[in-house]
Amino acid sequence: GAGVSQSPRYKVAKRGQDVALRCDPISGHVSLFWYQQALGQGPEFLTYFQNEAQLDKSGLPSDRFFAERPEGSVSTLKIQRTQQEDSAVYLCASSDRRGSYEQYFGPGTRLTVT
Amino acid sequence: AQSVTQPDIHITVSEGASLELRCNYSYGATPYLFWYVQSPGQGLQLLLKYFSGDTLVQGIKGFEAEFKRSQSSFNLRKPSVHWSDAAEYFCAVAFYGQNFVFGPGTRLSVLP
Numbered sequence: 684g685a686g687v688s689q690s691p692r693y694k695v696a697k698r699g700q701d702v703a704l705r706c707d708p709i710s711g712h713v714s715l716f717w718y719q720q721a722l723g724q725g726p727e728f729l730t731y732f733q734n735e736a737q738l739d740k741s742g743l744p745s746d747r748f749f750a751e752r753p754e755g756s757v758s759t760l761k762i763q764r765t766q767q768e769d770s771a772v773y774l775c776a777s778s779d780r781r782g783s784y785e786q787y788f789g790p791g792t793r794l795t796v797t
Numbered sequence: 798a799q800s801v802t803q804p805d806i807h808i809t810v811s812e813g814a815s816l817e818l819r820c821n822y823s824y825g826a827t828p829y830l831f832w833y834v835q836s837p838g839q840g841l842q843l844l845l846k847y848f849s850g851d852t853l854v855q856g857i858k859g860f861e862a863e864f865k866r867s868q869s870s871f872n873l874r875k876p877s878v879h880w881s882d883a884a885e886y887f888c889a890v891a892f893y894g895q896n897f898v899f900g901p902g903t904r905l906s907v908l909p
Contacts (some may be wrong), residue, residue, distance in 0.1 A: 687840065716896070725801075725887050725899030726841070739896065774840065784829055784848075784891055788840035 685709075687789035689775050695795045696765045704760045704792045708777030715758050716786060717750055718774040726774055732758060765796045799824055801890055801900035809906040810878050818873040818903050820888030828890040830871040831897070832862055835885045844886075847871065858882070883907045 688707045696702050708715050714733050718726035719742075728742040734755035743750070747766075752758040762769055772793050776786035800823045810816055822828060829848050833841040845856025852864040862873045871888060888900040 718897075718899075723901075725889075725901050726897075727899070728896040731896060742896075776841075784831075785843060785846070786897070788833075788842070790838065790840045 687775055687777055687787055689773075689789040689792050691792060692790065693793050693795075695797060698766060698796055699764050701761065701763045702765055702794065704762075704773050704794070706758045706760070706775030706777075706789060708756065708758070708775070709779070709787055710756075712777035712779050712787075713755075714778040714780070714786075715752060716776040716778075717758070717760050718776065719744075720772040720774055720791070722771070729760070729773075762794075765794075767796050770794055770796045799828075799890070799892070799898050801888055801898050803886075803888055803900040803903050805903045806901070807904045807906065809908060811908045812880050813877050816873075816875045816878045816882070816905070818886050818888075818905070820871045820873065820900060822869050822871070822888075822890045824869070824890065824892060826892065827866060828892045830862075830864060831889040831891070832856065832860070832871075832873045833887045833889060833899075834858075835887065835902075837884075841887065844873070878905075878907055880907045880909065 690705045717729040720726040730750045731739040732752040747763045749761045772791040774791045775789045778786045802821045831846045832844040844860050847854050847864045885902045887902045889897045891897050
């Protein structure tokens with residue numbers, strides 16, 4: 684594909700449910716990032732992968748959040764026992780080399796927890 | 798703590814007018830600086846970036862930004878705004894080896 688894709692685009696979950704959000708980065712991109720964007724705010728860093736290695740997960744807000752990228756391509760962000768405060772847009776970005784700093788963003792997944 | 802501020806939450810300009818969006822950062826050293834634009838339902842698109850060198854950088858869609866070290870600022874400008882520029886604009890900073898810190902964003906409305 685031409686760009687970063689994310690699915691689903693919209694997700695409604697009842698409080699306490701588990702959700703999984705998928706990111707397909709641009710083919711060949713080494714680095715992959717996840718961000719959380721609350722309503723009316725800028726994106727906030729969650730976690731970063733280089734290939735399959737998760738190099739930084741300092742932004743994950745709690746142990747309910749878990750991300751993986753087992754084959755160094757597609758990534759999944761999983762949120763367990765969702766809470767209302769998890770409602771946000773989750774953005775994925777990829778870049779083609781380490782230290783590039785030019786990140787290409789997907790359209791995001793809007794998660795609403797009711 | 799590292800932070801990015803965008804003092805203007807919402808700006809309205811008339812089509813054809815000039816535009817300046819402000820961005821200030823708090824860092825111990827000069828970071829890498831970026832401006833992104835986000836249209837409704839879309840991902841973030843990079844407008845321009847500054848790493849080093851000439852402090853006036855040109856970007857896509859006719860935008861430019863000027864880095865002023867003394868003011869810790871990286872303001873975005875456009876001489877003549879088009880209706881299609883209406884969107885949310887985010888300033889972001891990164892320090893080598895670390896990840897992006899985004900500002901809260903400025904929403905731009907354009908009057909016909």
